[in-house]
Amino acid sequence: DAMQKAISANGAPVSVDWIAGGHDGGDNETGRVEGRVGDWFDRYLKEDTGADAGPAFRVTRTGGVDSTDGAALLRGASGDTYPGLRSGGRDIALGGGTKTFRNPAGSSPPAISAVPGVGGGLAQLSSLGVGLSLDFPGQFARFESAPLDTSVRVTGTPTVKVNVTASGDRDAVLFGKVYDVSPDGRQQVLPHQLVAPYRITPDQQGKPVELALPAVDHEFDAGHRLRLVFSATDLGYASPAEPATYTVTADGPLTVPTAPAVRTAAATLPWWTWGLPAAAVVIAAGLLLTARRRTATPAPDPALTDVPLQITGLSKKYAKSVDRYAVRELSFRVEKGQVLGLLGPNGAGKTTTLRMLMGLITPDEGEIRVFGQAIRPGAPVLSRVGAFVEGAGFLPHLSGRANLDLYWQATGRPAEDAHIDEALEIAGLGDALARAVRTYSQGMRQRLAIAQAMLGMPDLLILDEPTNGLDPPQIREMRDVMIRYAAGGRTVIVSSHLLSEVEQSCTHLVVMDRGRLVQAGPVAEITGSGDMILVTTAEEVSEPLAEKVAALPGIGSAVRTDDGRGLLVRLDGATTSRLVSDLVRLDVPVTGVGPHRRLEDAFLTLISGGAA
Structure with a gap:
């Protein structure tokens, strides 16, 4: 949205596509998007005036099922101008008053909105009216509208003003979402499985704060209700590990963008999709068990x-x-x-x-x-x-x-x-x-x-x-x-x-x-242990003398140091005191004797089990 404004203000042609499923949405739109990009390049890079650059705004979503093969169908809308995120706002009153809820220790179990790797599939199911989201009792606040008199097509970012406080003078970390609730209240669908994270600092608490909910393209049918939920946890995000209590008051209505200039090409969801709550519960329960196994966090030590x-x-x-x-x-x-x-x-x-x-x-x-x-x-x-x-x-x-x-x-x-x-x-x-x-x-x-x-x-x-x-x-x-x-x-x-x-x-x-x-x-402890001894001498050691030392009983090897004024002696049964006695007998001008092992020597010895 910000890029569209900046590019347009700079005088360049720009068009906007909202794509169903996002990065996790699968391959439903790959061919169409690639074709759209190719046509755009033909028109504005090759200057082919016959190329169709498409509408200024297009939004697609998954909805409906092809009766021939059961595949999900794409549907959506388009417009001659890009409406932005907040066009044609409509205020919808919410009930619920003030709610208090908690973030549990370790933020576990978390609420479930989407599961990494299958988010696109869940978004498609949500467009078919199958609700797969879970919020845990005591961990969320809920505010709800009256049943809608007419259907409402929401295209953009809903907003609401809330008053939030957190215990212990700490940040409040919340996750906001808007559900589509069936007339009987038994089924709720989270459009595109989207939530929005918020961090409300202590200086923002205790006064109205406007929060932007996820940008969606979703039609709420007549008789349905809009349910605004703020949860303390979400599987897709990290939450504070320390327990906390939050209080939330919805100070104003939920303002939803309706984008009146956008023309829809889709019918509402088929009636039978609202009859799938049992399947949704089974799937969500499976996701919950997986999520709890993956995210359960031990208490701090x-x-x-x-x-x-x-x-x-x-x-x-x-x-x-x-x-x-x-x-x-x-x-x-x-x-x-x-x-x-x-x-x-x-x-x-x-x-x-x-x-x-x-x-x-x-x-x-x-x-x-x-x-x-x-x-x-x-x-x-x-x-x-x-x-x-x-x-x-x-x-x-x-x-x-x-x-x-x-x-x-x-x-x-x-x-x-x-x-x-x-x-x-x-x-x-x-x-x-x-x-x-x-x-x-x-x-x-x-x-x-x-x-x-x-x-x-x-x-x-x-x-x-x-x-x-x-x-x-x-x-x-x-x-x-x-x-x-x-x-x-x-x-x-x-x-x-x-x-x-x-x-x-x-x-x-x-x-x-x-x-x-x-x-x-x-x-020092690792390199200083072992059987390699450094002997320093008052004068340079000759090669024949080094060979005599190497031939002593219990000595594995003896080589001159780089400057020649010492010997690196590897013990192979002999003791350090025995080595010193033998060196004195050979008239070696010893000035010092001590353990010596480079890290390379220690490393090779350790990883070879002492055989190096």
């Missing part, structure tokens, strides 16, 4: 409130596999201020672990808790997590600063919460922020992506291969960025194949192999 991450018994099987695990019985804990390196060979389960940590996939067993909150897809605590995985997509023609500003605006959070300047100072991009991103080197793009992940200064920052494609100076700069970020008491988890960099930048390590935990602990 107060003992872990200050712990950035605790993973317990985490397991994830490969798709369609009975016994093959990507991650199996993984457990570890991360504390504040740590830079944790997640290491493992390809196929160790690192990326699967990170995807579960970010709520992108759900574990089969075990749990992940971030600051005491259990992680589920859309968990509110994920707002405290920043992530950089597989690079970030930037608009190349905009500056680095403009890209970050647009990204933060898209989150819908207040500008002052972004802490952009602080993130940029840590990332160290300097004057480059004013330049177009297309002029950036790979290293600068990586640092801009890190800055984007840092927006809001999340308490837990996850970086997956942040040094990919960087040269040595850029890698050193990235190392400094991670260290500076954690220095403020925040936590960084980094997955990388560059063991030397992990050794220099990380304070702690988690080593995985074949989906299991091999070892976890401080870097």
Whole structure:
């Protein structure tokens, strides 16, 4: 709607299509839309005056069934001008007064409007008069009109003024929707399965606020009623995990846009579609059981409130596999201020672990808790997590600063919460922020992506291969960025194949192999153990002397250090004290003896079960 206004104001030809089902609507309209686009290009790019560019406004919806094959039919309307979202408003009085309801702890069970992956199918069924939405008692407020004297075709965005308050001086998070209710009240249909989310801040509460309901194209038949519902939860959205009580008063009528200039080409819904409530209840019950299994969230653990991450018994099987695990019985804990390196060979389960940590996939067993909150897809605590995985997509023609500003605006959070300047100072991009991103080197793009992940200064920052494609100076700069970020008491988890960099930048390590935990602990503890001894000498050690040391009983190998002023000795049965005695006997000018093992040595030893 906003794009139409801007394009039209600029003098360019513009037409608007509202498409049934949206992104989740299936293939009903694919051919028509592609044909419409092709005709438009013929008319305005090829300047073919004979091409039919179509009406200025067209809306389609699914409705009716073809009696020959049972397929859903498309129907809709069109107009010579685009009406906008609020054309021809009609006020419809609502009854209900003031309602009080609750958001349950953990926002579970949630109300059901649409289910990801089948939303288009549900929208088609709703157009056929089959209601599949569920609201749970005590979790919603309902306001209802009297039966309609005549049918009303709603095309656009209904609006209503409400007065909302929330307990505990907190935001009220609500989900608004308008139902079509049958004359007997036994069946309600949610047009296109659409809801609108609202966040009403404390400064907006206690006074009338105008809310826009979802934009729909739906005909309410005579005798039917309009039912306005505000729910505290919805399966398609994250809700606050903390319990809260909301009070809502509908201060004004429900204003519905009727778009009088739009000509309909459709009949009303067939009478028999209102006789399907039993089927709807069965389907909705199945969806409810699935949703509850997928969204049930354990209560927060107060003992872990200050712990950035605790993973317990985490397991994830490969798709369609009975016994093959990507991650199996993984457990570890991360504390504040740590830079944790997640290491493992390809196929160790690192990326699967990170995807579960970010709520992108759900574990089969075990749990992940971030600051005491259990992680589920859309968990509110994920707002405290920043992530950089597989690079970030930037608009190349905009500056680095403009890209970050647009990204933060898209989150819908207040500008002052972004802490952009602080993130940029840590990332160290300097004057480059004013330049177009297309002029950036790979290293600068990586640092801009890190800055984007840092927006809001999340308490837990996850970086997956942040040094990919960087040269040595850029890698050193990235190392400094991670260290500076954690220095403020925040936590960084980094997955990388560059063991030397992990050794220099990380304070702690988690080593995985074949989906299991091999070892976890401080870097110094992991690299300092083992059988590799560093012997330093007062003068350069000759190659023949190194060979004599290697031939000693209980010694596996002995090689000179790069500068020649020492030996790396691998013990194979001998003790450190025995080694020192033998070195003195051979007149080796020893100045120091101590354990030595590079992270690479430790890593190879761990993942090979000690055989390396």
